[in-house]
Amino acid sequence: MPDDARATAISVDQFIPAPPARVWSSLTEPDLLARWWAPGDIRPVVGHRFHLLMPGRGPVPCEVLEVEPYERLVYTFNGTWTLTWSLVAEGKGTRLLLEHSGFDLDDPGDLSAFDRMGRGWRSTVLPRLAALAAQPA
Incomplete structure (x- = not known):
């Protein structure tokens, strides 16, 4: 793949x-979010500003951009990245699609994060969300 065709988002x-x-x-209740990812004062309300307490980084500022209950949640993360969560009913479950965008691959910090975070979302973070959501109520 040519360098200029490289993806700049994690899906x-x-x-x-x-x-x-x-x-x-x-995704939207602070006590549950803290159990699979990070503590934070999230609320699914457009314009709500909140922080996620990330290990090793401290509080990361976020702002809710879009809310379609049970279907789509979009918020900024650290001022430059955007997390887009899309939920699609599938059989007796849910297909969760995450797009983590806004990486500047010319910035060494963003490039390093981009290279690490795809693996982290796929192998650790979203499987923890899946395990929590699948627990009996």
Whole structure:
């Protein structure tokens, strides 16, 4: 792939054996979010500014940009990145699609984060979300 065609977003597709309402709660309720990713004062309200307390980084500023309950949640992360969470009902579960965009691959810090975070989302973070959402209520 030519350098100029390299993706600048991380896309992850995770099936979760739980209905969209359970997945939505895991994304938008602070106590549940803290159990699979990071503590924070998230609320699914457009314009809500919040922080996620990331290990080794401290509080990361975020702002909610879009909310479609049980279907789509979009917020900024650290001022330059955007996390787009899309939920699609599939059988008895939910197809969760995450796009983590806004990387500046000319910036060494962003390039390093881009290279690390794809693996982290796929192999650690989203599987923890799936396990939490699939637990009996």
